Amino acid sequence: MKYLATFLVLFTIYILLAGFYVQELMLGGIVSLVLTFILAKLVNYTIDYRFPVKLLVFIFAYLPIFTWQLVLSNIDVAKRVLSPKIPLNPGFVKIKTDLKGDFAKLTLANSITLTPGTLSVDINDDYIYVHTVDVKGKTPEENREIISGKFEKLLGVIFK
Amino acid sequence: MEIVSYVFMIIGGLFYLLGGLGVLRMPDTFDRIQSGTKATTLGAFTLLIGIGIANPDWLLKVFLIIVFIALANPIGSSALAKAAYKSCELPKNLVQDDLKELFGGEDNDSN
Amino acid sequence: MIDILVFSLVGLGVLFAMIRLLIGPTPADRVVALDTFNIIVIGVIALLAYQFKNSLYLDIAIVYAILAFIETIVFARYLEGNHGDC
Structure with a gap:
């Protein structure tokens, strides 16, 4: 749940900043995935449906x-x-x-x-x-x- | 729309000027940190918002810079204030000093 | 016309911060002036983006903001090592 929410937030920000193209979608997905794992491992925070x-x-x-x-x-x-x-x-x-x-x-x-x-x-x-x-x-x-x-x-x- | 953006930009320039003047004229280090941080933070906000209003396409990037400045600038000034305290540049007329219990006494190396 | 006004206001701010950077009696004062100077320069880069109608300058401003933050933190860490004799 935490991973999914973090990934969604990061991915949305990336798409808003970069624009809606196929290459940007792929690169944004990869970058958001890597960042999600790093953040969830190293930083202490909570994020949920609220x-x-x-x-x-x-x-x-x-x-x-x-x-x-x-x-x-x-x-x-x-x-x-x-x-x-x-x-x-x-x-x-x-x-x-x-x-x-x-x-x-x-x-x-x-x-x-x-x-x-x-x-x-x-x-x-x-x-x-x-x-x-x-x-x-x-x-x-x-x-x-x-x-x-x-x-x-x-x-x-x-x-x- | 153009006039509104110009007004924002002029206000931002005024606050930048105020920040520079505060850094130049304040009597001791902590006052300089305070006036410099506050005035330049608000100056950056208004100037960037003015630029964002003039070009609505850039609003998102401008917003990103604003968020980053709002997060990073107070942290930087806090670190600077801590460093200034540790290198013994205290104001002359302190009335209360609670930080002494944290840094005073023995020379501790904790972060 | 108004551009000249905004640039001159910001330039005066840069000038005052620069004077403090040169005459600052202690290292901490110089670092404070440098911090102020950096934040003003972010605004100058954004103004250049507005003048040249080129949004690439905003990316430069983002990177400059990150570098300025790291610079301030590194200088603060360095000053913490210099204990005075109090």
């Missing part, structure tokens, strides 16, 4: 919030670039995450990097270490709510 639903949730619920945060963070960067004397108190804080799985943690870390004023530095087990320009919360729970609260719930739904 994948299209998750993809739709990802596109229509997660991406708008993410894009809005990206725009906000760029306005923030513009403000700080044009007047670099804004008082700051930078710091490295660690926040706990409940997400399981490598892809979920990767997505969360990337989202944290692209939100205003934060930059994820490292992941160790269940903790993400974040450099923030302005440490707001006093306790780890407050920091967690401020930095990753929005994304954590949605990603929990998507990656189960």
Whole structure:
């Protein structure tokens, strides 16, 4: 099941990119087959019949919030670039995450990097270490709510 | 359609300019990493979308580049930030440092 | 006309990143500038594809993006080996 789903996704992407010709179909089949075996052997992930639903949730619920945060963070960067004397108190804080799985943690870390004023530095087990320009919360729970609260719930739904 | 694509391209160029300016003007390394990554990521998104709107045939390849940049750019900046932390270029006025428990103390070689 | 505007904005971004690449006080600053520079160059290649009306340039942009990512990771790994004395 996992092999078949991975093969279908890869093959569809290949055909969309290369065009619908006989040679491309054959070459795409071979390349997708090899890639499927390599990925399924080496990478730890799950893919099943709920994948299209998750993809739709990802596109229509997660991406708008993410894009809005990206725009906000760029306005923030513009403000700080044009007047670099804004008082700051930078710091490295660690926040706990409940997400399981490598892809979920990767997505969360990337989202944290692209939100205003934060930059994820490292992941160790269940903790993400974040450099923030302005440490707001006093306790780890407050920091967690401020930095990753929005994304954590949605990603929990998507990656189960 | 042409006007929309031009607007996207100009906004993308502005964000690229902002990224270069942020890398030049920010006071310490971590601020430079932040502003450079954020501004250039959004700049690349808008500029590529503008090009995709101007030529709808290319939309799929443009989308592939956007996905790749969205995945790879934050990972690269995270690796850079970790390297900068390990080579001791900390900001002057830190108020909190939780990373010390991970890298500080003995000189561990774990990845 | 508008093409000239877009190219000049992007070119100014390249110029600023290049200045930081030259004057950066520490190696990490130079690598940050190089990373920014690479992402800007991806946009420049895509703009060239638009100017020359040739979609082959987009393939070059894809390959350049992959190489830039690997380059950043390799430089970061190299810098991690250089422990300062803190």
